[in-house]
Amino acid sequence: MFLYNLVVEHREALKIIFSLAIVLACFIIVLRTHRLFKLASHEGIRYFRNVFMFFGLAFLFRYFSSFSAYFLISYEFFLMSACFFLFYSLTWKRFRGENKTSSLFNFRIIIFYLMALIISLLDFFWGVYHFAFIAQIIIFGFAGGIIFERSNSSEKGRFLNLYFLVISLNLFARITNLAISLIWHWNTIGVIIIYLLDAAVFFLFLYGVIKATKE
Amino acid sequence: MLNKKRERLEVIRDILLAVRESREIKPTRLLYASNLSPQMFRDYVDELLKKGFLIMNTLDNDKKTIKLAKKGNDFLEEYKNIEKFVANFGL
Numbered sequence: 001m002f003l004y005n006l007v008v009e010h011r012e013a014l015k016i017i018f019s020l021a022i023v024l025a026c027f028i029i030v031l032r033t034h035r036l037f038k039l040a041s042h043e044g045i046r047y048f049r050n051v052f053m054f055f056g057l058a059f060l061f062r063y064f065s066s067f068s069a070y071f072l073i074s075y076e077f078f079l080m081s082a083c084f085f086l087f088y089s090l091t092w093k094r095f096r097g098e099n100k101t102s103s104l105f106n107f108r109i110i111i112f113y114l115m116a117l118i119i120s121l122l123d124f125f126w127g128v129y130h131f132a133f134i135a136q137i138i139i140f141g142f143a144g145g146i147i148f149e150r151s152n153s154s155e156k157g158r159f160l161n162l163y164f165l166v167i168s169l170n171l172f173a174r175i176t177n178l179a180i181s182l183i184w185h186w187n188t189i190g191v192i193i194i195y196l197l198d199a200a201v202f203f204l205f206l207y208g209v210i211k212a213t214k215e
Numbered sequence: 216m217l218n219k220k221r222e223r224l225e226v227i228r229d230i231l232l233a234v235r236e237s238r239e240i241k242p243t244r245l246l247y248a249s250n251l252s253p254q255m256f257r258d259y260v261d262e263l264l265k266k267g268f269l270i271m272n273t274l275d276n277d278k279k280t281i282k283l284a285k286k287g288n289d290f291l292e293e294y295k296n297i298e299k300f301v302a303n304f305g306l
Contacts, residue, residue: 033300039290040224040297041266044306090305150305159303212300 007192012066018195019063025206026056032213046103047089052205054082076120076132077113083139084112090146133178140171159212166204173197224301226251227268228294230259234269234283235291242279263287 007014033049036042058078065071088108095108103109115135122131144167151160173194180190221229226249233248234240240248246256260281263269268287272280290297300306 036293036297036300039286039293040301042224042297042301042306044301044304045297048304048306147305160305163304208303212303213296 004189004192008188014195016063016066018199019059021199022059022202023056023063025202026052026059029206029209030056032209036213043092043103044089047085047092050103051082051085051089054078054085055202058082073120073124076123076129077116080116080119080132080135081112083136084116087139087143088112090143129181130178133174133181136174137171137178140167140174143167144171159208162204162208166201166208169197169204170201173201224294224297226259227263228291230263231268231283231287231291234281234287239272239280239282242281245281 029052030049033045033052037045037049055078058075061071061075061078065075119131119135123129144164147160147164147167151164176190176197177194180187180194184190230245230249233245237244242260245260246253249256249259251259260269264271266286267284268290270282270284272282274280
């Protein structure tokens, strides 16, 4: 009870600390993966790096959104772009032709940006988060399926199982998010659970990247 | 028995390893060692030269040799990490 009161009392400060901690985690992941990409020029690593660049930007704008609600559009736009990049990092091989130009501005990626923009504008004008939650549930559902299939067919399935766990946790967090917004009307304990789940997801990602890029 | 098609990273590793083992190698010998078609070999070597993984030297008699650059050596040292990362995240 004491802990609950403490969290509720300092909720705004904790939100800022949470956002900045995620930004820091993303920054470390981007630095580590960028170094690998510079050496290997591997498209998958490139898109994986972009995922965390966009997640980092999203949480930075979430921090700014305490000053103006308009920053919520940028927050959702970058968040959705990160989700699309995550999906693309797993599926880029299925699309013909290697992208030798920019990984941020090409025809396929512009479609992702457009979808992210539409979702964030719909949510903003309706004053809800449902469109983003539903889109994320679909994306993480597909991503989880792809990783599960790969972990079963790969010899190095152990780490992929961890990745599958992280994506499943993310999927669970978004389903809980949707339920809390629709059914429990942003119940405080529910919101705290979501923050904890999100923090767990990002720190598991950070752990995974540090482990895999150990020098 | 059919061999699995090599991934791009494996081809690069094989080319760089062949150069490192010989310290300095003629393009024709590297072509044989890389086990690639001449067109693909040219594409890969051009890319590796452009990215600074390999260095091309021209001798007095106009013959060319290829040497490993520091960046190429760094790639070989990091290859296991890169391979592990790609496999671990299903990329």
